[in-house]
Amino acid sequence: MSSIAGMSPKAAREMIRNNNWVKPTSGVSHGFIQANLAVLPKDLAFEFLLFCQRNPKPCPIIDVTEPGSGIPALAAAHADLRTDIPKYRVYRNGELVEETTDVTGLWDDSMVGFLIGCSFTFEEGLLKNGIPIRHIEENCNVPMYTTNIQCIKAGRFEGPMVVSMRPMPKKDVVRAVQVTSRFPSVHGAPVHIGDPASIGIKDINNPDFGDRVSIKDGEVPVFWACGVTPQAVAMHVKPELMITHAPGHMFITDLPNEQFAVL
Template sequence: MSAVPKVSGATVTGGPEAAALAARAAIRSGRHAGPTAGLAPGMVQGNLAILPKAVAHDFLRFCDLNPKPCPVIGMSQPGDPMLPMLGGDIDIRTDVPRYRVWRDGQLAEEPTDIRALWRDDLVAFVLGCSFSFEEALVADGLRIRHIERNQNVAMYRTNVATAPAGPFHGPLVVSMRPFVPADAIRAIQITTRFPRVHGAPVHFGDPAAIGIQDIDKPDYGDRVEILAGEVPVFWACGVTPQAVVAAARLPFCITHAPGAMLITDVRNSTLAVM
């Protein structure tokens, strides 16, 4: 397999790191089973894909070919549920608020704990998440509507094809945030500094140009209102593997439920490119 990029900063010392530990403890105990936006500010959150070892190399190759929707920030050894490069106590079987279990490309269940489903041949991939660059947008004074309204971000399947690898192929999924044009330009400038968490947008303006027929009906997440004078801005999204899994019709795999991320001990600031 190709080398997974190393992420520095996974040392717990207090402050935001302590908040990440507390958030994972709440998730692990079942006290939190919903979206993770706003939890442990300052810390990297990740999308999840768990696949059998037999197709793990192909999936890593798929990520290499599609780095904007699938930036790998961590990967487990086969059968090992721990991810020490992202947090010393992380157990991928219990530390995501809600999982999605896929069988033959169909969503089979959404458990909050996958210990009973874990196998010795499973490999976990953690992918960068837009929550990291959202923090940078907010810090610069930009308003993020789904955060202000306590919603999940709106996500859409597009007609933009991903580069295939082995059994993995399918449409790009994007997340949308509305801005007035001047703020959209600033958002593009800021997110360009975060290639490890999707980077600059892939599109802005007319949703139909990327195959979105009804902006008010997202495929994942919540409808986010677009006000007069605003334009929708679209970023590549880490939910893309869910669309790819459905297209590949794998006998078995596990992903996160949209918006329910893995909270790590890595600081968002370590992912910025200056």
């Protein structure tokens, strides 16, 4: 295990806060939950939380800050969401206006931070079970697709589910369902196995987000609900101000992955 993988979440966040790690967090602090960030003004917070509650597969909530606070008390009581992510994206009225490493100046009394589970957790479970993860093997981002599966609406928040795809040998599919079912807080079981067209994916080799990966002869594409969904849905509402992590640049929590297994 590299020193980065073995680094404590606290040490990793300090490195990040001091801008000594301004890059994706894949492989940092092995065994701890990493999370997507979405920060919204308080007047949208109830509807967004309700949207996440109604759509737990794409939007599994890990923690929510008190309005105005940057401290994720349950996920990492001594961290600060305004500084401890390697790179942020700032959106105004749905348009990306800035990438930055510190959003302290933007986080006024009305802002509420949402941490949403990320697939890194269940990927660790798959790897431990000898199930290959193609985008890790090919050293690229996971391929993601917009589907024809509609999320359940909540107030102003609505839109299609985005899924991530991992191809695997047929023999591994049942085990992959079992392993990921243990972790409903980080997307849980797949939403679809096999035929991409039946969930509205036209070209499996042309993902809407992330990178194309090879699918070998005899392999089955397996699809999981993806944490890009809530950001995509929030973007459509065009909030005056919205802050997210930059893709791949996640928040590292103090929560061990295994603590989130239901069995």
